[in-house]
Amino acid sequence: MRLDETDRAILNRMQDDLPLIPHPYAAIATELGIPESELLHRLSRMKEERIITRFGPFFDAAAMGGAFCLCAMAVPVENFETVLTKVNAHAEVAHNYERTHRLNMWFVLATETPEGIEATADAIERETGIEVLRFPKLQEFFIGFRVAA
Template identity: 60%
Template structure:
């Protein structure tokens, strides 16, 4: 499992990775590690999926595109069929079944903002079910802070 060095890396490097010639050397120095040790540790954490990625996190909305959370109330008997109909769209970035009358929650993502509503309408045509659009109006999230 994770040792103290792994925890130090996960907790200390969730942002602020340097934009310098030897960024791992710079980041390693701030954590009291050697460059190659840090690279090896990150590779191992990626290998075991403790880190799902190491690199830049992009915001699609700022690229001129958009993300939009959507919700649907899907009759239980049709759930698998509707999940398949929704998931076949490339614009569906993730989709979760949740315990609620609104039981299907998915995110539409596109680098073209106008694509979002068009896709939602298309899903409604395919399934006969209303898609509730829940775009973010305001973001209150203050940085990531997962503790390893």
Template identity: 80%
Template structure:
């Protein structure tokens, strides 16, 4: 789909927090000078077209007493698909990307318990025979997530 100027304003606004009120979309529509029905319709279209992959709460596993950890592996090309299937099979693997580097598989482990990260990474090492480098976040330098639309 092609986004028009109104879609872009909506997408930018909706990357910020939704007000916690009984009719939150009406409140955002008023901010943007739109009707609630039009905002809901445009959001539904952008979601259907996968311009918005998800609309809802962003959860922080660490704040629930769990943890996130970025991990990387150097997987030989010939084994890549087989290793990917084994890695993706773990429910703790939240995202997984192939990247241009000797370390060519990068994934995020999310667990409700701190011990869950080590257990999942160790399991992947056992099942694949490859080392899992672990890069837990030490500090987040985060101002605001925003795609200029």
């Protein structure tokens, strides 16, 4: 799917916070100078095409009393798929990426309690026999998550 200028303007605007009002799409459409129906149609299409992976509230597990933790493992290449299946089977594994390093599997644990991080990481170590290095955030230098479309 090719994105035209209007799609790009929508995508850029929709990465910013949406107002908490009964008709948020109408407000954004007015800002962008297009009818609400067109905005909704284009958004639906971008979602179907997976250009937008998700649209809605971003929750912070830590503010709910839970926790996030970046974890890494050095997985032998020959066992990669077996280990991957065991790691991904945990619902607490929110994102998982293969990366170019001896530590080749990097995932984020999101749990509803701080204890859940240690419990899940320990369980993965038991199940796979591989150490799970834990890199909780100490400080976040957050400005905004934006991709210019």
